[in-house]
Amino acid sequence: MALKIADYKTQVFNDWCPGCGNFGILTSLQMALVDMQLAPSRVAIFSGIGCHAKIPHFMNTYGIHTLHGRALPFAIGAKLADPGLEVIVHGGDGDGLGIGAGHFVNTGRRNMDMTYIIHDNGVYGLTKGQPSPTLKLGVKTKANPKPNINEGINPIALALATGYTFIARSYCYDVAHLKETIKKAINHKGMALVIVQQCCPTYNDINTKDWYGGEDRKDPATGKPVPRLYKLEDTGYDGVVRKPEEALVKTAAAFAKAYEWGDRIPTGVFYQNELVSTYQERISQRIADYLKMPPAKQVIADREGKSATSITRLLEELKVT
Amino acid sequence: MDTKKSDFIWMAGGPQGSGVDSSANIFARACCYGGLHVYGKREYSSNIKGLHSYFQIRVSTEKVEAMVDRVDLLCTFDAESVVRHIWEVTPGGGIICDTGVLETKIFSIPTLPPSFLEEFRKNLDEKGLHPETVNDLLSELKKNDVRIYAVPYLEMLKEIGKEVGEEQLSKLTRMINVLTLGVSFGLVNYDKKNVEKAINNIFGKKPSIVSMNLLAFNKAYDHAREKFGDTGFKLNTIKTDEERIFLQGTQAVALGKLAGGCRIQAYYPITPAADESEYLEEKQVLENGGAIIVMQTEDEIAAITMATGAALTGVRSATSTSGPGFSLMVEGLGWAGINEVPVVINYYQRGAPATGLPTRHGQDDLRFAIHASHGEFPRIVLCSGDIEECFYDAAQAFNYAERYQTPVIHLIDKALANSNMSCKMLDPRLVIIERGELLNEADISGKNYRRFDFTDTGISPRLPIGTPGAVFWNTGDEHSETGHITEEPMMRTRMLEKRMKKLDTADREIPLGEKIKFFGDEDAPAIIVSWGSPKGAILEAMEMLKNDGYRTGFLQVRMPHPLPKEYITKVLGKTSKKIDIEGNYSGQLAGIIREKTGILMDYFVLKWNGRPMSSDEVYNALLRILQNKAQVRQVLNGGS
Numbered sequence: 001m002a003l004k005i006a007d008y009k010t011q012v013f014n015d016w017c018p019g020c021g022n023f024g025i026l027t028s029l030q031m032a033l034v035d036m037q038l039a040p041s042r043v044a045i046f047s048g049i050g051c052h053a054k055i056p057h058f059m060n061t062y063g064i065h066t067l068h069g070r071a072l073p074f075a076i077g078a079k080l081a082d083p084g085l086e087v088i089v090h091g092g093d094g095d096g097l098g099i100g101a102g103h104f105v106n107t108g109r110r111n112m113d114m115t116y117i118i119h120d121n122g123v124y125g126l127t128k129g130q131p132s133p134t135l136k137l138g139v140k141t142k143a144n145p146k147p148n149i150n151e152g153i154n155p156i157a158l159a160l161a162t163g164y165t166f167i168a169r170s171y172c173y174d175v176a177h178l179k180e181t182i183k184k185a186i187n188h189k190g191m192a193l194v195i196v197q198q199c200c201p202t203y204n205d206i207n208t209k210d211w212y213g214g215e216d217r218k219d220p221a222t223g224k225p226v227p228r229l230y231k232l233e234d235t236g237y238d239g240v241v242r243k244p245e246e247a248l249v250k251t252a253a254a255f256a257k258a259y260e261w262g263d264r265i266p267t268g269v270f271y272q273n274e275l276v277s278t279y280q281e282r283i284s285q286r287i288a289d290y291l292k293m294p295p296a297k298q299v300i301a302d303r304e305g306k307s308a309t310s311i312t313r314l315l316e317e318l319k320v321t
Numbered sequence: 322m323d324t325k326k327s328d329f330i331w332m333a334g335g336p337q338g339s340g341v342d343s344s345a346n347i348f349a350r351a352c353c354y355g356g357l358h359v360y361g362k363r364e365y366s367s368n369i370k371g372l373h374s375y376f377q378i379r380v381s382t383e384k385v386e387a388m389v390d391r392v393d394l395l396c397t398f399d400a401e402s403v404v405r406h407i408w409e410v411t412p413g414g415g416i417i418c419d420t421g422v423l424e425t426k427i428f429s430i431p432t433l434p435p436s437f438l439e440e441f442r443k444n445l446d447e448k449g450l451h452p453e454t455v456n457d458l459l460s461e462l463k464k465n466d467v468r469i470y471a472v473p474y475l476e477m478l479k480e481i482g483k484e485v486g487e488e489q490l491s492k493l494t495r496m497i498n499v500l501t502l503g504v505s506f507g508l509v510n511y512d513k514k515n516v517e518k519a520i521n522n523i524f525g526k527k528p529s530i531v532s533m534n535l536l537a538f539n540k541a542y543d544h545a546r547e548k549f550g551d552t553g554f555k556l557n558t559i560k561t562d563e564e565r566i567f568l569q570g571t572q573a574v575a576l577g578k579l580a581g582g583c584r585i586q587a588y589y590p591i592t593p594a595a596d597e598s599e600y601l602e603e604k605q606v607l608e609n610g611g612a613i614i615v616m617q618t619e620d621e622i623a624a625i626t627m628a629t630g631a632a633l634t635g636v637r638s639a640t641s642t643s644g645p646g647f648s649l650m651v652e653g654l655g656w657a658g659i660n661e662v663p664v665v666i667n668y669y670q671r672g673a674p675a676t677g678l679p680t681r682h683g684q685d686d687l688r689f690a691i692h693a694s695h696g697e698f699p700r701i702v703l704c705s706g707d708i709e710e711c712f713y714d715a716a717q718a719f720n721y722a723e724r725y726q727t728p729v730i731h732l733i734d735k736a737l738a739n740s741n742m743s744c745k746m747l748d749p750r751l752v753i754i755e756r757g758e759l760l761n762e763a764d765i766s767g768k769n770y771r772r773f774d775f776t777d778t779g780i781s782p783r784l785p786i787g788t789p790g791a792v793f794w795n796t797g798d799e800h801s802e803t804g805h806i807t808e809e810p811m812m813r814t815r816m817l818e819k820r821m822k823k824l825d826t827a828d829r830e831i832p833l834g835e836k837i838k839f840f841g842d843e844d845a846p847a848i849i850v851s852w853g854s855p856k857g858a859i860l861e862a863m864e865m866l867k868n869d870g871y872r873t874g875f876l877q878v879r880m881p882h883p884l885p886k887e888y889i890t891k892v893l894g895k896t897s898k899k900i901d902i903e904g905n906y907s908g909q910l911a912g913i914i915r916e917k918t919g920i921l922m923d924y925f926v927l928k929w930n931g932r933p934m935s936s937d938e939v940y941n942a943l944l945r946i947l948q949n950k951a952q953v954r955q956v957l958n959g960g961s
Contacts, residue, residue: 012805041789046630049797057794057805062786064633065796065806066626067656073587073623077630078786080614081585081638085787106619287605287612296634296785298611300582301754307580307716310609311749314576318566320353320743 021172021198028178048095052119069100082296108162129203156258166192232268241273335398338370340498345376350519355558386857503541569741577715585638587627621646625653635785658698663722681931684904699824706856724757736933779822836880847898862940932960
């Protein structure tokens with residue numbers, strides 16, 4: 001029987017603020033899984049700490065709500081041990097790019113076959129609105145006594161520099177686009193990053209739904225707002241690397257796009273390169289039967305509980321008499 | 322009474338990177354091949370090249386598990402090694418040195434730190450000596466019946482170079498270590514074949530290196546035989562039928578983990594733990610199928626969280642670290658605790674806090690291992706006392722972790738990690754795997770699985786994530802049986818109590834024999850309590866005291882948490898002298914015993930100078946206590 005959206009929902013009361021951008025992410029994720037017909041027990045959702053991090057509790061899949069900034073290493077451990085799991089990681093902008101920035105960087109280097117979705121709203125919501133690492137210099141959101149004294153991290157540029165092989169941006173209120181982007185990310189062979197511009201209606205009064213939608217700048221001719229967000233695919237941009245020699249040029253193009261902000265903010269796939277070996281493939285080079293017999297599936301004891309591992313050869317190497 | 326005179330103590334000293342380790346490995350192996358037992362202690366600086374390091378090897382006809390405070394034959398690669406260890410050489414012993422260092426001025430050796438030189442000069446003044454050069458110093462020592470074997474290393478190397486057509490001196494000087502080995506073995510007239518076999522073992526991968534080293538060894542050996550003749554030392558091979566291995570502590574742990582079914586190891590490089598992970602990675606593909614994955618992470622936070630994430634899939638996983646790394650892991654440890662995830666931490670202590678003594682010994686972290694993390698959750702702390710225990714404990718740690726679904730900290734220390742010894746063949750058949758209440762797809766079919774169900778034991782049957790037919794949730798927040806967040810007072814009370822109950826269950830179920838070992842007489846008038854690596858020195862000291870007519874008992878605490886308090890109360894309650902021996906300032910185990918039993922130890926023998934305890938110093942400290950001449954607190958400071 002085909003899986004329906006209800007199969008991915010839990011009865012847990014959702015306590016995000018009314019209008020929170022996370023609702024759009026949750027719905028898009030559930031719709032993506034329905035489209036892909038991924039069995040709930042094959043999916044493991046990891047999250048860090050913050051508003052985003054409650055998402056596993058609303059998903060009827062294996063759900064691992066970890067520590068502040070640490071969702072990635074928890075998830076990597078699980079994926080490494082059981083490569084058959086569909087691992088989807090959620091992080092916040094403070095969670096993933098502040099306290100967890102070291103993991104963000106090193107996850108790129110590994111190119112594990114997983115998906116990482118960052119809920120980027122520019123503020124630390126759950127601690128009442130302090131500026132997060134993605135908030136731009138000089139921006140003052142309403143809970144902050146002073147304008148932001150730091151420049152914002154550019155997560156897309158950072159991802160390009162550290163080896164993510166799928167890098168996309170989407171928007172929490174464009175559920176159709178976000179759903180398709182998540183599906184592409186899951187289908188991608190390698191480490192996929194989706195930055196979701198997510199509105200925090202409670203604490204970020206600058207990067208609001210109206211701001212992204214351009215309600216403050218109506219076209220004098222039509223009277224319609226001119227949205228700040230636009231879709232890369234509508235401009236003919238193609239970030240997919242199909243031959244190794246394209247990688248550098250496409251990285252440079254994506255880098256330029258990553259720095260567009262303000263009046264025009266690109267969404268869609270900035271960069272994708274499936275020619276890079278995944279971590280799983282790299283391990284298989286060293287351990288031939290890794291995928292057939294991954295750590296989680298190895299038998300370590302016989303029926304009587306005796307160790308099934310032979311270390312005879314290793315002991316032989318150490319033998320002196 | 323002295324430690325066994327018949328034992329032969331050899332020491333190699335030189336700058337780091339000059340081959341001290343390989344010469345000591347060859348020396349030890351060669352002795353093992355001849356049926357002898359060895360125990361080796363490795364001391365090195367936090368430095369890549371140039372600073373002093375040494376390797377001391379005790380050779381005996383019986384199994385030995387501790388070092389003593391003397392050197393019979395000191396084998397030096399440079400002037401500094403002569404100066405550093407000169408007073409350790411026993412009367413009747415000898416020093417091998419390069420003729421090239423004889424004119425070196427002692428107080429101009431740049432790598433000797435001012436504090437050492439100050440101490441050294443004071444020592445000389447007390448002795449009324451005023452040597453200027455190494456030679457002056459050695460001449461003084463001759464009066465002490467110490468023989469000096471000065472060998473022209475450089476000339477010898479040049480000769481060898483001519484023979485093999487190698488003129489590059491830098492390549493030749495790499496063989497100084499083998500020259501000194503040749504002289505050492507020549508002086509004790511040891512069977513050459515065993516040494517050649519050991520050289521082959523160590524350099525075996527490169528035939529040209531092997532042949533050059535064999536040449537150097539033989540030249541030096543023959544030189545020593547010819548020039549120095551018999552020296553009063555004779556190292557004889559003995560026949561043995563026992564199957565033996567020679568290994569270091571980190572290898573024992575690694576092998577125990579493999580046999581125990583560990584299949585994921587996440588680690589961040591740190592001394593002295595990293596040797597274990599490197600060995601595991603090198604040997605990762607297992608001989609009868611399967612493999613262990615060794616993941617080098619970006620930091621220790623990632624190491625423990627990755628190991629924990631892996632453990633959620635049902636795999637046995639671990640991380641291996643030292644104090645600074647464990648400090649970073651602590652939040653992750655708490656997450657594993659509240660989510661009841663079996664994860665093993667092999668914790669190699671070194672001198673602390675902060676960076677402390679990065680390459681030196683310490684037992685400073687017992688309290689930290691027991692208490693680390695905010696909040697309360699059950700954990701099991703297991704302490705190995707010798708290298709063989711390291712093997713069996715490393716495997717057993719996973720059984721505790723899975724049975725009680727909680728982190729297990731396996732405490733080891735630098736002295737165990739970097740000592741190597743011969744011991745009888747380990748027996749992997751003794752490794753039993755107990756996976757606890759681990760469910761599979763069939764077990765939960767048709768049921769509404771809840772990860773944190775309340776049970777009498779506190780143990781909720783566990784299901785690997787990814788198991789078809791179910792889902793569950795984990796969270797670092799307090800949670801209900803389903804694993805969803807709760808802040809309800811009643812649920813909090815019950816859930817925390819459920820977790821803590823597992824500690825009582827563990828305390829009740831784990832047999833006493835796995836928690837403590839007792840040596841000697843339970844009703845002896847003096848009972849020693851200790852944990853970790855001092856074990857070897859304590860056992861030897863007890864043997865010496867027995868020969869002096871003193872009866873002692875030794876309670877080795879292998880599981881300080883949960884502490885077997887009834888037994889400890891029973892044993893300590895009967896004795897008139899309760900003696901705590903451990904490698905830290907405050908007597909951490911004694912404090913825990915007092916907390917759990919109310920018993921205050923009468924005497925403390927403590928040491929925190931970064932060096933392991935020797936049998937001699939433990940013996941002397943105990944003797945003072947037994948003769949009622951001791952202060953309550955004795956601080957040991959032996960070792961160079």
